Amino acid sequence: METSEASHQIIADLLAARTGQHLTESRRWRVNSALGGLFREYGISNVDQLVCLLASPRTGPESPDLAQEVVEALLNNETYFFRDKPTFDQLPCEILPELARRRADVKRLSIWSVGCSTGQEVYSLAMLFAEQRERWQGWTIDILGTDVSHRAINAARSGLYSQFEVQRGLPVTQMLRYFDETAGGWQVREDARRLVHFRQHNILGPHPGRQPFDLVLCRNVLLYFERSTRQTAFDRLASALSPHGFLMLGAGETVIGQTERFQPVSARTSFFEPLALQRDRLRQYAG
Template structure:
């Protein structure tokens, strides 16, 4: 393993929390090859050496961004959204009745399907929260992916992936060869650039946090650190929703599983 490659692995780990072991070498090549071509470089090794020479430069940041997994689709995995509608939301409405406000964080939101799915569901359940102030903060460390998320435009394939025909017709608008998220859905979502490894200062307090399929790529110490930061901004009776393959068990974290709910955790 060259020193330049090892430097890049450490850079990705420090900036994003993503652990790239030797078993992830195929990702280094597949995700950095387009970057190599765009920069007019001859080999992947040239990418690594340029990044090491200027770790604060644009190429380094683009390299780190490229390593993130941006796989996303509407109402992904279904269960978290069913649990939000049937269990979590009614409990939040009861708890937040005095302030008549609800604040949700979609961390590592990728191209926007998760926060837009949350917004669609909340609008469908709006009868529970008439005249409430609702804010969904959606964050990602990649500015290019956030630009795409803010645009709210998706291909036929993306719009059909996870969305029923009824939901697509209700919450999206056909524009040429693409579908655009309806204005009332977009109005609920505030997209911001944020890296989980930078902590949560300035984020404010949230009633519910979605942080799914992110920490699974972190090393154990970084998982514990990230979970502690999430706990600091979660309301005392709030909930953390993680991916189906993720858990806090064995991490000595601030969270414990919520009884009867899959992938949902509450503070100790």
């Protein structure tokens, strides 16, 4: 194996160890461009030199974690407000009303956005509830956004977006209703921010909340996992989801042939339920 191939494998192993993501051959073409900023910052020009830096001792409390910088540079943080709108539109029209019925006794909804990147999906959810303020009067709504990237989570917590970012997926009416224009960009207003919080977390790690979630959005995250890792991720999602909750995947993702923990929700694209709920329904029907 040539040195450059070995170096690329070291970078791929580092990404897998810290995030579970598999750097396939088809994704390796973007490694050099993704790491270009680090090349310039450290005065190097290729992956071989970067691997040498990773292998050298780095001491002192002020020294940055180069390995984490490499991982974060390789992550795909592509996101925007109300991404995949036809799929997202099922939430206020079908999924949230059903959850309101199922949770009417406690009047509480707990939602988890996995791989939330810089926060647009989480704030989109918050805007859905703000748009239906009367329906959710008296309810406790808690929306958690998590991501493996420390940099992305910090950006999400700031709630500050550029003109380009707020124009991706947001009509002017919502932009003006939920954002204030500042010298640094467009700032999410308090009525949307009060429902959300963020933390750094790996989907392959322990349950990030105290209670089961009623709705979990995990869109375009599992695409980057190998089959065995994807099955582990589904197990984590199943353990974190309420038996009567919903899992929302990306438009091109499915549980079919991937896991036995979930079943598709009839006539609802990209939504899935725990298999235990399906079994309960079959028992009721048989009874």
